[in-house]
Structures are given as structure tokens and as C-alpha cells.
Amino acid sequence: MGSKGDGDMKEVLYPQIETIEKPKEKITPKEFMKRWGQGIKDITPSQMNIINIQGNVLVIVGIIIGLCVTFNGTWWLFIILLGSLFITFMALLGSIQKQLILNEFKRATQGGIK
Numbered sequence: 001m002g003s004k005g006d007g008d009m010k011e012v013l014y015p016q017i018e019t020i021e022k023p024k025e026k027i028t029p030k031e032f033m034k035r036w037g038q039g040i041k042d043i044t045p046s047q048m049n050i051i052n053i054q055g056n057v058l059v060i061v062g063i064i065i066g067l068c069v070t071f072n073g074t075w076w077l078f079i080i081l082l083g084s085l086f087i088t089f090m091a092l093l094g095s096i097q098k099q100l101i102l103n104e105f106k107r108a109t110q111g112g113i114k
Contacts (some may be wrong), residue, residue: 046102049095056092063088 027035063085070078 046099046106049099049102053092053095053099056088056095059088060085060092 063081066081067078067085070081
């Protein structure tokens with residue numbers, strides 16, 4: 001994760017996404033579902049990976065809180081949480097590495113690698 005040109009973590013987690021400002025309009029539930037479905041179809045692999053990274057961070061925070069709560073209580077639950085912390089942390093590292101590769105690929109296709 002530490003090679004030159006990788007960019008900082010903010011660029012990995014929150015890439016610049018272009019949005020189009022539209023005037024506020026009331027839409028029907030049917031129109032909302034149609035737009036929502038189209039939005040789900042148009043999601044990019046990079047956006048899916050960012051959501052995965054954020055979800056893994058949230059799960060790790062929950063596991064750490066669970067470890068603090070169960071430290072003096074149920075020892076078997078503490079052991080299970082330690083195992084799941086390790087697995088979730090490895091999944092987080094894999095997602096971050098994947099995002100770095102996707103960012104590098106995006107830079108290469110938009111103007112060459114430095």
C-alpha cells in the first residue's frame with residue numbers, strides 16, 4: 001500500500017464524483033423506484049469498493065466495542081470477536097488495495113502514469 005504515486009487515503013475513500021444540480025421537483029413513488037433502479041445499475045466498481053471499505057470500517061468499530069464489553073465477561077465470545085476482527089481487517093486491507101489499483105487504472109486511462 002505504500003508505493004509512490006498511490007495518493008493519499010482521502011483520494012482512495014472519497015474520489016471526486018461529478019454531480020448535476022437539478023431543480024427540486026416532486027416525484028411519484030413509481031418514478032423514484034425507476035430512478036433508484038437506474039442508479040443501482042449505473043454504480044461503478046470503484047463506488048462499490050468504497051462502500052465496501054466504509055462498511056468494513058464500521059464493522060471493525062463494532063467488533064472493537066464488542067471486545068471492550070466482553071473482555072471481563074464471556075471469554076468465549078471475546079475469542080470469537082478476536083477471530084472476526086482479524087478476518088474483517090484482512091478484508092479491509094484487500095478492499096483498500098483493490099481501490100488503489102482501480103485508482104491507478106483510472107489515472108492510466110485518463111492521461112498516462114507518471
